[in-house]
Amino acid sequence: MSGSRAEKPIGVLFVCLGNICRSPLAKGLFQDLVQERGVAERFDIDSCGTGGWHAGDGADPRTIQIAAFHGLTFEHEARQLDPRRDFERFEYLLAMDLDNKAGLLHAGAPASKVHLMRSFDPALKGETEHRLQVPDPYYGGSEGFEKMYVMLKTACEGFLSHALANQPR
Ligand code: 4NP
Numbered sequence: 001m002s003g004s005r006a007e008k009p010i011g012v013l014f015v016c017l018g019n020i021c022r023s024p025l026a027k028g029l030f031q032d033l034v035q036e037r038g039v040a041e042r043f044d045i046d047s048c049g050t051g052g053w054h055a056g057d058g059a060d061p062r063t064i065q066i067a068a069f070h071g072l073t074f075e076h077e078a079r080q081l082d083p084r085r086d087f088e089r090f091e092y093l094l095a096m097d098l099d100n101k102a103g104l105l106h107a108g109a110p111a112s113k114v115h116l117m118r119s120f121d122p123a124l125k126g127e128t129e130h131r132l133q134v135p136d137p138y139y140g141g142s143e144g145f146e147k148m149y150v151m152l153k154t155a156c157e158g159f160l161s162h163a164l165a166n167q168p169r
Helices: 022-036 061-069 083-089 098-106 142-165
Strands: 010-016 043-049 092-095 114-116
Touching (some): 010 022, 010 083, 010 098, 022 043, 022 061, 061 142
Parallel strands (some): 010 092, 092 114
16 A cells, blocks of 8 residues: 555564663664665664663673674664653563563553563464563673574564554555
8 A cells, every 4th residue: 555654653662671782682683674674664663771770871782792793783872761752652662571571561551562572483472471581681691692682683573574464554
C-alpha cells in the first residue's frame, strides 16, 4: 500500500539497567539491520536504562569493543527511562531481563507494550521467561559480551520480522 512513509514510525525502546552495555548494543544492531533492509524510516529507535547512574556516559568500552570486532560502530549517550514520554512515544518496550521488565511495569508501562527482547528469537519459542533473558554482562568477563552480542543479533532479526508483520497499514 502506498503512503507508508507518512505514517507514524514504529517506536522501539531497548531497555536494560545501566544503558551502557546491553540496550545500546541492541539499538546499534537494530539500527544497522533496518538500514540494511531499507526500512529505517519506518522505525523510531532508542535505548535507555531503568537506572540513572550512568546517564550521560558513553557505552561500556567492552560493548564498543565487541561491536567493533563484528564491524559495528555507533554513537551513544546513556539516559534513564522517562516514563511520562517513553510510554507514549514507543509501541515496543523491549526488556533485556526480568528485572528490567519488572522495572518497566513498576514505572507504569502498559503491559501490552512490554516484552523480553529474546522472546522474539524464533529458536526460543515456548521457552519459559527465565530462559529468555540477556544476562547482565557488566561484572563478568569478555565472554559474557560475546554471548550478549550473539543473543541480541538473533533477537533483533526475529523482532524485525515480527514488527514488520504486525505493522498496521
Ligand atoms: P547494562 O549493564 O544494564 O546492560 O547497561 C549494566 C551496567 C552498569 C551497571 C549494571 C548493569 N551498574 O551497576 O553500574
